[in-house]
Amino acid sequence: xxxxxxxxxxxxxxxxxxxxxxxxxxxxxxxxxxxxxxxxxxxxxxxxxxxxxxxxxxxxxxxxxxxxxxxxxxxxxxxxxxxxxxxxxxxxxxxxxxxxxxxxxxxxxxxxxxxxxxxxxxxxxxxxxxxxxxxxxxxxxxxxxxxxxxxxxxxxxxxxxxxxxxxxxxxxxxxxxxxxxxxxxxxxxxxxxxxxxxxxxxxxxxxxxxxxxxxxxxxxxxxxxxxxxxxxxxxxxxx
Ligand SMILES: O=C(O)[C@H](O)[C@@H](O)[C@H](O)[C@H](O)COP(=O)(O)O
Numbered sequence: 001x002x003x004x005x006x007x008x009x010x011x012x013x014x015x016x017x018x019x020x021x022x023x024x025x026x027x028x029x030x031x032x033x034x035x036x037x038x039x040x041x042x043x044x045x046x047x048x049x050x051x052x053x054x055x056x057x058x059x060x061x062x063x064x065x066x067x068x069x070x071x072x073x074x075x076x077x078x079x080x081x082x083x084x085x086x087x088x089x090x091x092x093x094x095x096x097x098x099x100x101x102x103x104x105x106x107x108x109x110x111x112x113x114x115x116x117x118x119x120x121x122x123x124x125x126x127x128x129x130x131x132x133x134x135x136x137x138x139x140x141x142x143x144x145x146x147x148x149x150x151x152x153x154x155x156x157x158x159x160x161x162x163x164x165x166x167x168x169x170x171x172x173x174x175x176x177x178x179x180x181x182x183x184x185x186x187x188x189x190x191x192x193x194x195x196x197x198x199x200x201x202x203x204x205x206x207x208x209x210x211x212x213x214x215x216x217x218x219x220x221x222x223x224x225x226x227x228x229x230x231x232x233x234x235x236x237x238x239x
Contacts, residue, residue: 021054044087052094076107116166146216
């Protein structure tokens, strides 16, 4: 039985980004102090980018050695490696390069795999090889429709039991994506939802209210030890 989700509300997006970045650095430092090499999965999106930039700003004042953090993604757009749409490219620009992250496992691009399903299979193999099916922290944005990663309402991938899946016809452009599945995401010790803005308020309330996962995919994700909803006031306004 996973513990009840925690809800943390911050004034606005910038305050939310600072709080999440600070909490992440604190958790990573604690894990490293205990001799661990923490494994995290990043997400894409607007608030995630703000959080990433705060991580870059706050890291110099932290004890975190980013060379001893293993970085994965929960989802990625299946586009050319240099495309500005790539979640990994955005994260590298926002903080990974600046903080010196070296154990970074990007999801395949169109240059790495013949198609989106082959890319998903390759990422699943990489996760199995590195034994990192057990993430310490998975971070997830959420769409107005309740999607998380690239798992969208009504899509068959919501019922997949593979580690990673290809997605085509995404309602959020670009259309082709690779995503971890619900079983893979739910193997995380901690799941953090990162949500800013009134446009997500209905989805947040529905997910916390026990909506059907096929209607609100966010309702189907929980950490084995912890689930935290990091919200700003607008995103929390329907609770
Ligand atoms: O690749 C993606 O698009 C993301 O992983 C996606 O799941 C995102 O996190 C949400 O759509 C929220 O995005 P915004 O924060 O930009 O609304």
